[in-house]
Amino acid sequence: MAPPAVTASGPSAAVPSGRPRSAPRLRAPRRRHSADRPRRSVLLTLLTSLVLLYSLVPLVWxxxxATKTQEGLSRSFGLWFDGDFALWDNIGRTFTYDDGVFTRWLLNTVLYVGLGAGGATFLAVLGGYALAKFDFPGRRAVFAVVIGAVAVPGTALAVPTFLMFSRMGLTNTPWAVIVPSLVSPFGLYLMWVFATEAVPAELMEAARIDGAGEVRTFFTVALPLLAPGIVTVLLFTMVATWNNYFLPLVMLKDPDWYPLTLGLGSWNAQAATAGGEAVFNLVVTGSLLTIVPLIAAFLLLQKYWRSGLAAGSVKE
Incomplete structure (x- = not known):
């Protein structure tokens, strides 16, 4: 009786003896057509170049x-050096002018950013994590309130906030700037969205099964996963607090509690007062010193910032 025939069904099928096994056929790479290649848009390149110029020209100016004297600002071209290079002299005079009040303004700004932006980030992390991972009555109402608060500009709340703080006797104190800075609706919303995708529910359940409480689960499991979002919110709140001008203008009248923005504004305005001294070179130098910490923060935290913005953009 003849043996049954062997049927070839794939690369591993049996082949007759004596014949060499043929190598598996590789799939030819797909040729990219010209339609698949990204097109170069002249209009988009032009618009991007204009935005780049709009962003960089003020910094270059x-x-x-900052390298010019008071007289050099008026006699030279704005986008080039003057004959006298006075950068180091301007920096020294900025820190010593008016009994060194610039240093006091710098420390005030660091205080407002440290307590205000740091506290706003911490509260946003706690609130965003709770809204993303816990279900409780009124959750939809909280979502509506947060979205509505994001749409309200901060300047619209400055006067009502001043009236409320004046009744409590907190105006012209650092708390009048720190406490309103603790509220960041956009930071809360951003952490809400980020925590929804960044912290898996299965990981939290595993921690609870191992006996970890909610506080321990948050600090040991969820917090490391939320690091990119935390840095992103911290950058936004830090820049907003560092550049805040209108709220301190409304709340403060003592120059000793001014932040850098308000202090440099007072230096710039004193040239228009009777007998006031024009120190535009110090205003420009102080402005340059003011943006250096922000640039350094963005460069150091750039990778966390970019990953935080992209989180949740792709759903698997």
């Missing part, structure tokens, strides 16, 4: 102007 600031850097060149």
């Amino acid at each position: 600031l850097a060149f102007s």
